[in-house]
Amino acid sequence: MSNGINARDVAKLAGVSQSSVSRVFFGGASVSEKTRKKVLAAAEELGYVPNEFARSLITNKTRLIGLVMKGVHNPFYPQVLQEFTTHFNELGYTILFVHTNHDEIQKEDIEMLLHYHVAGVIITDATLSLKVIEEFKNNKIPVVLFNRKVEEPNFFSVGTNNLEASRQIAKFLIEKGCKDMAYISGARNTSTSIEREKGFSEMLAENKVPYKIYHSDYSYDGGFKTAKEIIQAGDIPSAFFVANDIMALGVLDALREQSIDVPAKTKVIGFDNIEMAAWPIYNLTTWEQPIAQMAKETVSYIISEIEEYTDRIGNIEINGELIERKTT
Amino acid sequence: MSNGINARDVAKLAGVSQSSVSRVFFGGASVSEKTRKKVLAAAEELGYVPNEFARSLITNKTRLIGLVMKGVHNPFYPQVLQEFTTHFNELGYTILFVHTNHDEIQKEDIEMLLHYHVAGVIITDATLSLKVIEEFKNNKIPVVLFNRKVEEPNFFSVGTNNLEASRQIAKFLIEKGCKDMAYISGARNTSTSIEREKGFSEMLAENKVPYKIYHSDYSYDGGFKTAKEIIQAGDIPSAFFVANDIMALGVLDALREQSIDVPAKTKVIGFDNIEMAAWPIYNLTTWEQPIAQMAKETVSYIISEIEEYTDRIGNIEINGELIERKTT
DNA sequence: CTGAAAGCGCTTACAG
């Protein structure tokens, strides 16, 4: 395949052995300049491309990275995907993409990653069943949980410092003079939402500021609906901390629909700093999540574990920062 | 690898030949029920997974599909990705994901797809250089251009019927009583924007309705800026047809900023029907692009060409429909 | 239905 031409054909045309062709293309071996030139010329003429499968069969290594993403509605989806693809391509790796709808990845979801002997795996916005973790560990495949973590991790995760971020958000609102607040949560079983709630409510409690918790789902519709219910109940606080931006936009639209002035009557702050947050109609104050930096840490962990598998576990948290706009 | 265990190990434990193990896992061959059971039991015990690389080396086939996407800003990005991933996974194929920034895919961009002998390739929102087309054809790899087409195609493309859609949009606006109109284009070199402009302006010309063309870039900021310039020039038409939804949202926000009432003072219609178009703050009238159906056609072409390569070329266009909301 | 053997296209000791 690939023109049907292989290293032997190139060798014949170049007048060298097949081993020499292999040495030219694999690298690391010493080949005379003369041989190299002959081989390259012959390869060019025939349109030779080394067979990656034969290669992997021998070296027992692949240059494939499994990327498992959950949920199209994650506002970072495109950016995260782009970051990983770009980084890994530069390093000579290719992305095997898997989409899942499960909160906890099941074995079936990633069976193909095992089939293809991926060199590493990144999982975004979902957790892993113990069975799957074992599977990866048995095969010495490094795994990173991206933007998610678990209580007692036996693997490596990369995220942002949600606890500290939401404490600072609370502090910022207190300093703005807000006397009572609401937290609108994301999907309840996610570590991100839980941590943001924790940091926010702790800081508020420390400062004796009353607050209420409302549960929603990280979607625009969820934010809109939750805010509307709050408004209709006549329960409008002096500030909302909404667990992510896309919900915050829903909250803003619900407030606008009811002609409640932001930031005069109530304030809104989101989390993520998605593109839309900067749109003039929204101008949302929010907390920027350092996606690029998070991706970089993820890539460097995977690469170092590919080079030498140490099964290092832990949780890296990158700090983000407050982006102040017009809703506070 | 993969536990380091291979078909020979399974054979030994099961007390059969390695060929029998292979027959059980490859399928299509006849194996006695007794042998099958012994093999399966042994495989389960050892945690055996067939090596996909050895397999591909022999069969000269892979179950890999290359998906090349351009531009994170395509509003369909997540949905398209999800559709393809889901469909192909069900069929036993895995997605090799490539991200590019080039309008015309270059050989370097897809070299890895050739390395991995992908069974098929889908390219969204970009075109192909002749050199790349040749490369795929030489290797008998079916390719689909998704949401893009070229004048004289020598390959297969799937899209929506932009010409007819934009004619109907024009007709709809004429019937609404609009006396002069504006078309705000997307990126100028894209077939989608060119076709939408063509259908729209042809229908308008046929009905002797005056119109102006403004060039933009398919982005929110582009739509916002272009609309603002039009407003400041005092050139407000009775209707805008904006080449995609994300730009149309920018146009709406620019109009809102200048307190120009939609749909009373001017009307706006987009193209795509992205999620945000339905948000209450926008309520954008638009043309729904039948993404799911387009994806289905793409998958079925690829699969049929994998089964039997015929190098069939052509352009499939799926019809969408008008979604009337509050901006017209 | 089953086993022994050839061979897919490579990499990599080994010997020179």
Add this chain to the structure above:
DNA sequence: CTGAAAGCGCTTACAG
């Protein structure tokens, strides 16, 4: 630096 040869883990005629 270079070539001949072994072998990676499979599939697949071939013979029985």
